Amino acid sequence: MAESHNTSGPGGFVVPTLPSPAPSTASATRSASGLPHPRGHALRPGSAKEDKVRNYIDDRLMYINRRWVKKHGLAEPGDEVIGYKSMGELCKDLEPLINIIWLSGTPSLQIPYLLNIANEFTTWLDSFPPSASATFLILHKLDHAFASLLKGRDIETNEVLPGFDTGSRSGMSKTDMVRCRSLVELTRVVIVDVMSRGAEEMETEDDATAESDVPTSDTEGGRRGLGAFDEDDERLHMDVARVYENTLVQLGEVLGQDAVADIPQRTED
Numbered sequence: 001m002a003e004s005h006n007t008s009g010p011g012g013f014v015v016p017t018l019p020s021p022a023p024s025t026a027s028a029t030r031s032a033s034g035l036p037h038p039r040g041h042a043l044r045p046g047s048a049k050e051d052k053v054r055n056y057i058d059d060r061l062m063y064i065n066r067r068w069v070k071k072h073g074l075a076e077p078g079d080e081v082i083g084y085k086s087m088g089e090l091c092k093d094l095e096p097l098i099n100i101i102w103l104s105g106t107p108s109l110q111i112p113y114l115l116n117i118a119n120e121f122t123t124w125l126d127s128f129p130p131s132a133s134a135t136f137l138i139l140h141k142l143d144h145a146f147a148s149l150l151k152g153r154d155i156e157t158n159e160v161l162p163g164f165d166t167g168s169r170s171g172m173s174k175t176d177m178v179r180c181r182s183l184v185e186l187t188r189v190v191i192v193d194v195m196s197r198g199a200e201e202m203e204t205e206d207d208a209t210a211e212s213d214v215p216t217s218d219t220e221g222g223r224r225g226l227g228a229f230d231e232d233d234e235r236l237h238m239d240v241a242r243v244y245e246n247t248l249v250q251l252g253e254v255l256g257q258d259a260v261a262d263i264p265q266r267t268e269d
Contacts, residue, residue: 032156033140033141033143033144033145033156034095034099034137034140034141035098035099035102035141035144035145036099036102036103037103038102038103038104038105038161038162039103039104039105039162040105040162041105041162041163042104042105042106042107042108042162042163043104043105043106043109045108050106050109053100053104053106053109054109056100057097057100057101057109057113060093060097061097061113061116061117061120063081063093064090064093064094064097065120066081067081067082067083067084067090067093068083068084068090068124068127069083070082070083070084071083071084071085071127071128084128086128086129086131087124087125087128087129087130087131087134087135088131088133088134090124090128090134091131091134091135091137091138092134094117094121094138095137095138095141097117098114098117098138098141098142098145099141101113101114101117102141102145105161105162105163106162106163107149107161107162107163107164107171108163110145110149111149111171111172111176114142114145114146114149115176115179115180115183117142118142118146118180118183118187119183121138121139121142121187122183122186122187122190125190125191125194126190126193126194129197130194130195130197132195132236132239135191135194135195136239136243139187139191139243139244142244143243143244143245143246143247144156144246146180146244146246146247146250147246147247147249147250148161149161149171149172150171150172150177150180150247150250150251150253150254151250151253152164152171155246155250177251177254177255180247180251181251181255184243184244184247184248184251187243187244188243188244191240191243192240195236195240
């Protein structure tokens, strides 16, 4: 049986290294989105554990933003923070942070931090050549998280999420929902623009994040845009159209279909 080990991360939070599950139990540990199964109960507000998790998340977000700001700058002597060279590099740092936020099982942490990440992601995405694997992996995780938080249950397993099991109102406020709706709309516009860029700007597959069960649709070598509509291009086009599709469904249920009617929808073309 695999053992779980702990490593210390920024902010003093002990970051768990998740064990690798046996094939027969993999589905119980990670969903198809690649997110870990959250802890059983939400962290108590104001507790030392919640503070440690919050400090860790803040430190990692600051680190990612510092590397992003330095993406075009020259490394200074003795500076340990090196700018990102690609969207794939940024996503490799971002993916484990999203996993930790989801693992916390605490809506008061998950909702504001994931909304902030989704907002920053559109800016980060627009500043690098497109990297389809890395980008859709992150967006798939965020879609699963937002849709589940809107529902109060995991959209895949239908399990009640931690923090929602007491009957208290732990989910998104109306303000959060409106912000989420705006982010969905913005992201769907940005992703079309970014993924439609010319072949000379497309990152190679080496820039993608680590292997995942999430289906992706990079074209041959990850180098082509959406110009030639062969089979690979159509899959990429469909991935673009599916951005935040589960979140759209849940927003439609809680806000009403009219509230999301003007958001660009998935098409079959």
